Amino acid sequence: MMATSYSAKDEDGHITVSGPGAGTLRSKKPENTAFKQQRLPAWQPILTAGTVLPAFFIIGLIFIPIGIGLYVTSNNIKEFEIDYTGVDMSSPCFNCSQNYSWNSTRPCTCTIPFYLETPYESNVFMYYGLSNFYQNHRRYVKSRDDSQLNGDVGSLQKPSKECEPYAYHENRPVAPCGAIANSMFNDTLELFYNNPNGTKLQIPLTSTGIAWWTDKHVKFRNPGNDPNLTAAFQGTTKPVNWRRPVYELDSDPENNGFINEDFIVWMRTAALPTFRKLYRIIQKKNSMVPTLPRGNYTLEVVYNYPVRRFEGRKRVILSTISWMGGKNPFLGIAYMTVGSVCFLLGVVLLIIHHKYGNRNNSADISN
C-alpha cells in the first residue's frame, strides 16, 4: 500500500498519464473480447492500382459531362459591364469624380450611353461592383453592432465599442453605427432604354428581394414596435457620411430603416477586395418581349461615392442567371480539367497496373 501511494510521486506536473497501475490488474485474466484483443471484425481495403482504376474512370466520366454542362450554362449567361469610375478625361463621369466632397448639397450626375448587342430574355440582375475596396479588412469587418441592427433599443442608444470611431457623433449615438454602415454605397443608378423612335424609356427596377430572406426578417429589425420610425430612432444621429437618416432610406415602410435591403446587402461584407453586390432586379414582364431588348441604353448615375482616393473602381453589371447562379466559367473549366486528368491518370494507371502488377505477381510466384 505504501508502495502504491509512493509510485504516484514521481509523476511530474504534466498530463503524463502513467500506464495502468501495476497492482490493479494483477492476477486477472484479461477478458477475451474482440475489442480488447484487437480482433474486431474489420474491412481492410487497400489502395492499389487495380482498385483505384475504376474510381478514376468513373470520376472522369462523371466530371467531364458536369464540366461541359457548367461551361455551356455559364456561356449562355449574358453579362454586360460598365466601368463608370471616371478615370479618363473622356469618361462622362470624369468631372464628378474629380470634384467631390461629402457635404455638397447638389448631387453630381453623369450619363453613360451603352449598347446591348443581344437581348436579355429572363430576369436581369443589376449589380454594382467595387474594386480595391477592402470590405474584408479586419477593422472594417468588426465595426458593426449586430444587436443594434437586430432592433435592440439599448444598443441603439449605446452602440458597441466595436463601432468606434463611428459609434458617436456629436455625443449622440450613431444609428446604424460602425464603419460598414457609415460607408454604405450611395450612388443612384437608373437605366433608360433609348427607343429607336427617340423616346427615352425608364426601365423599372425592383429594389426588394435582393437580400437574404433571413437577414431581412430575422437578423435585421427596426428598433421598438413603433411603426413610426422617426420616433423609434429618436435620440440617434445619422452616420457622418450619410445624406439622410436611416429612417428615410425608402418610402416603403417595409423597406425602410434597418430592414432596407440596399443596406442589408451592403452590411454583408464581401470576401475579397473586388466584389459585386446586387443592386436591383429587372423583372421580366411577359414572355413575349425580352426583358432588355437589343438596342441603345443610357445609365444615369448620381455620383456620390468616392473611390478615386484609394484607386478604386466602380462598375455596373447587368447579368442574367441560370440554375447555377451567375456567369461562372471557372467551375466548368475546373470540372472538365479534373475530369480529364482523372481519366488520363486512369489510363496511366492501367498501363502501370498491367506492367508492374504482372511483374509483381510473376515475381511472387517465381520466388
Next chain:
Amino acid sequence: MDFNRLRSIITRYCVGEESWVDNRTVYIGHKEPPPGAEAYIPQRYPDNRIVSSKYTFWNFIPKNLFEQFRRIANFYFLVIFLVQLIIDTPTSPVTSGLPLFFVITVTAIKQGYEDWLRHKADCSINECPVDVVQRGKVVRTQSHKLRVGDIVVVREDETFPCDLILLSSCRHDGTCYVTTTSLDGESSHKTYYAVPDTMAFRTEQEVDSLHATIECEQPQPDLYKFVGRINIYRDKEEPVARPLGAENLLLRGATLKNTQHVYAVAVYTGMETKMALNYQSKSQKRSAVEKSMNAFLIVYLCILISKAVINTVLKYAWQWSPDRDEPWYNHRTENERQRHVVIRAFTDFLAFMVLFNYIIPVSMYVTVEMQKFLGSYFITWDEEMFDEELGEGAQVNTSDLNEELGQVEYVFTDKTGTLTENNMEFIECCVDGNVYIPHAICNGQILSAASSIDMIDSSPGGYRREHEDLFFRALCLCHTVQVKEEETVDGIKRGIHQGRPTSFYISSSPDEVALVEGMKRLGYTYLRLKDSYMEILNKDDEIERFELLHVLNFDSVRRRMSVIVRSSSGEYLLFCKGADSSIFPRVVSGKLEQVKARVEQNAVEGLRTLCVAYRRLSVSEYEEACHHLTEAKLALQDREQRLAHAYDIIERDFVLLGATAVEDRLQEKAADTIESLHKAGMKVWVLTGDKMETAAATCYASKLFRRSTQILELTKKRTEEQSLHDVLFELNRTVLRQRSISGLSVDCLDFGLIIDGATLSAVLKANQEGAGAGNYREIFLEICRNCSAVLCCRMAPLQKAQIVKLIKASKEHPITLAIGDGANDVSMILEAHVGIGIMGKEGRQAARNSDYAIPKFKHLKKMLLVHGHYYYIRIAELVQYFFYKNVCFIFPQFLYQFFCGFSQQPLYDTAYLTLYNISFTSLPILLYSLVEQHVTMETLKRAPSLYRDIAKNSLLRWPVFLYWTCLGVFDAVIFFFGAYFLFDNTTFTSNGQLMTTNTQMMFGNWTFGTLVFTVLVFTVTLKLALDTHHWTWINHFVIWGSLLFYVIFSLLWGGIIWPFLNYQRMYYVFMQMLSSGPAWLSIILLITVSLLPDVIKKVLCRAMCPTATERAQSTRPCLNVEPSTIFMLSQSSSRMSF
C-alpha cells in the same frame, strides 16, 4: 543525490560536528551512555511522518499552475492567451483560452485528486498505531510520533513503521521472518537475525533495561546494504561491540511473518527510511518519436514566426500610402492613431502570431497522451501475453515508450531466467570423476538410494568412500536453503513440490534448491536448521547433526560460498562450493583433471556446473578464521573489503571433492523468439554472468548462434596469448575482409562474437588511459556492428549497464532494449531505452524497475513485432497527420491575409477556429491511432522482417515529414484558391431556387470562410479515411460521425440568433451556402482535387516499389492458402531493401 549531499551539509551545520556526517549514533531508549564512554549529544532526526503528497491545501493552485506552465507547450499557449487578452487580436481570447483552460483544469483535477489520495494514504500511515516501549511498559502511540531510538514492538503481520534494528524476537534463536513484497516484490520469507547479546530479551522490562547505542551510517537508499555497530554497556564493563548488517535491519514497508512479535529499535525514520529514499524520482525516458515530434514542433514554430514576420513586413510595405492604411471608409480610433509605429508593428506581429498559432495545437499533446495512455491497455489486455501458471499478464509501468517498442535495434538479454526457465534440475554429480545420476522420481516416490546411484567406476576403497560421504554432506550443508514446513506458502513456491506437502525448500537461488533436492534423491535429506545445528537424514535413515558455525555468503565477485561446521565428532570442516574458475586455483589436492574434464563436458552441453571442495580445519586454524571473520564483521568502514579479504584467507588449500551439473532448461519458444528478432533486423546480445561454455551452449540451443555462424572470440584466454590490441585488430580485419568478399550477398556474413567481462573492461578501460588506445572502443564497436549475435559472459551487473551505454552512445544512436528478470539486470534495464522485466523466479525487482513487464521471454515477440509495430505506425501517423491537418487549417488563413490588406482578418469563424482541433477532427485520428492495423497480427507474427520497414524511425524522417507538410500546403492552396476563383471574377451566388424565396443572395466573407472550412474538414477527414487500413465499426462511427457532427453543428450554429453573442455573423451562412448549387459542386471538386495527389502517390509507390509491408497487405488473401509465400516474399524484399 544532490539532495543527499545537501542534507548532509545541513546536518553537519546543525550538529556542528564533522564525525556525524557519515555516522549517526542512536541511543536506544534515549538513554545516555554511561559516563566516560562518549558525550551524549541528543541529535535531531526527522520524525516518522511520511510526506508523499506534493501539495497542501494552500499551495495547490499556485504550485500546480507553476508546475503545469513549466511545460513549454502549456507556457506557449498561456502566452498566446495573454497576448489575446492584452492586445486587440483577430480572434477572441476564448479560442485559445478555452482549450487551455480545459487542459489545465483536467490536469489539475487529476493531480489534485491523486494528491488527495496521497494525503489520505499519508494520513492513515502516519496515524496508524504503533506500540512503543517506554519505561518498561508498552505504550500505544501514532506512527508519526516515532523517533529515532524508540524501542518498537511489532506483531505478526504488521508492517514495520520505520527502519528498525532487530533486538529480540519471540523465537529462541533470535530470528524473525519478514516478507518484503511491497518493497521489492519478492514474496519469499527472509530471515532476519537479532544480535546474540540482545536476543534473550523476552519482556518489555528486559528490553527497557538494555543500555546500548547503535552507530550506523547515514541513511542511504540501497535496500540491501547496511553497516552499523551496536555497543552494549553492561555494568562497569567495557562495552560489547557487535556488528550490524543488512540482516539485522528491518525495513519500513516490510511485513513481519511467522513470528509473534519482535522488539526493535528505530534507526531511520520518516523520509530517511530506505523505502522513502528509494521512491525518489526515476529519470524519465523519452522515446524517439517524442524527439522527432519536438523537432517538428520547432520547425513549425519557425514557420509560424516567419509567417508572422512576413505578414507584418508586407503589411507595412503595403500600407505605405495613407489611403490604403486608412481609407476614408475605415478610420482608426484616436487611441490607435496616437500609438507609436513601432508599438503598432509589434502588436501587429503578435496579432499575426495569434492568428496562426493554431498551427501548433494544444490538442496534439492531449491526443498523444491519451493515445499512449489508452493504447497501453491493449498490452495489459492481451490474452496471448497472459501466463496461466503465473496468473499474470503483461504490465505497463510507463506508457510513454509504447512506440519505442517498434524501434528496437539492439536487444540485450539476460540468460538465466530470461532465456532459460531458471527452473533448475539436478542432472548429475561426479565425485572424483565417478558420475552419479539420480533416477527420476515417480509420483513422488523416491526410489531407494542404492539403486539410484549409478556406479560407473566400481573400484571400491576407503578413500573413495570417504570422499563420497563428504561430497554429499558438503552439498547438504553448504547452502542457505530454508525448510518451509507449512502447507500453504504465501507467494511463489520455491523449489519443487516433493509429494509430501509438508516441506519445501526455499532459497533465493534456484540452483541451491535443485542441489538439495538432488541430494534428497540420492539419499541425503536436509531436514532443518535448528538452534545452529543442521540436521541431515542420511542414506541409512540416521539423523546426523552438524553445528553451523559460520556462513561465508555467496557473492558474485568471489563466485563461491562456504560454511564452517563442526561435526558430531568435533571435527571442524569447511565446505565450499562455487564456480570452477574460483575453486580450481584454490585446490591443493584431489582428482583435478578428471573433475575438470567432466565439468567442461557438462558446460558444453549447457549445464550449470558447480565444484565442491572441502578443507579440514584444526582448532587453531578455526580460531584464526573466527578471528578474521569477526574482526571484519565488526568493522564499520570498508566492511565489504575486509570481509572479502577474510574470506580470501580462509578459503584456501581445498581438497577437491567433485562437481555437480544442474540443467536450466530453455524457456518455451525462446529459440523461435530469438530467430524472429533476428529476422526483424534486431541484434541480440546475451549478457550473462555465466561461464562461457555454458552460455555458448545456451546460445546455440536458442539459435542465437547457428552452425554456420563464425564465432569470434574475444576472451581472456586469447588476450593472454596476444595483446588486446592485436586481437582486436585481427578480428576487425577478419570482419572487414569477409564483408568485402561477400559484398553483395549479405547472408553469408554471419558472425558471432563472444567476449568476457575481463576483456570487456580491458577494452573500455583502455579508453580512459587515452593516448592512442582510445580507438579500442571504436574498433570493438565496429566488430560488434558486423556481428549478428554477441555473447557477453562473465559479466558483472554494472558491466551489463556499461555495454548498453556503450551501444547507446555509439554513433548511430540505436534504440536499445534490455530484458532481464533478476536484480542484477536492473541496472541495464534502467540504462536501456526500453527496459523489460520478466516476472521471474528471482523476485520482482526487474519487473518493478522496468518499463514493461512480461511473464515469459516468448512474449517479447508479440510485444515488439505486433504491439511495438502497431504503436509505432499509429503514433507516427498521429503526429504527421496532426501537423498536416493544421497546415491545411492555417495556411488558407495565411493566404487570405494577402487579400484583406494584411489586417489579420481571420478566415474562419471563432467557433470553427476553436472546435476544429477539439471536436471536428480530433476523434477520428485518436481512434485511428488506437485501433489501426495496417497488417494483420498474424502476418506481423509470421513475417518478422516487416519490422525492418519501420526501423530507424522511418515514418518520421524528414522526407516523410516534408511530404506531409507539402501535401498540407498543396491542399491549403487548393482550398483557398478554389474558393477564391469562385468568388473573385464571378458572382458566386445562388438563385435561391432551393429556398422558398426567389431572391438572389450575395455571399460575403464568412460564407467564403465557411466554404473553405467545409472543404477542409471533409478533405482532412477523408484523407484519414484513405489511410485507414482497418475499418472496424469504431472507425466508421467516428469518421462518418464527426463529419455528420460538423454538419449538424454548423446548421445549429447558424440556425439561431445566439443571444449571448455580440455578433451574428454566421447566421444562416451555412444553410445559404448549402442552398447554392455551385457551392456543392465546388466542395465536391475541391475535395477530389485535394485528395488526388495522395491517392496517386500511394498507388504509384505501391505499384512501382512496394515495401515489404505493402506486399504483405496485397498478398493478404492468399496468405491463408500458402503461408510460406509471404515469408519468402518478405525475406526477398528485405534483402532488397538492405
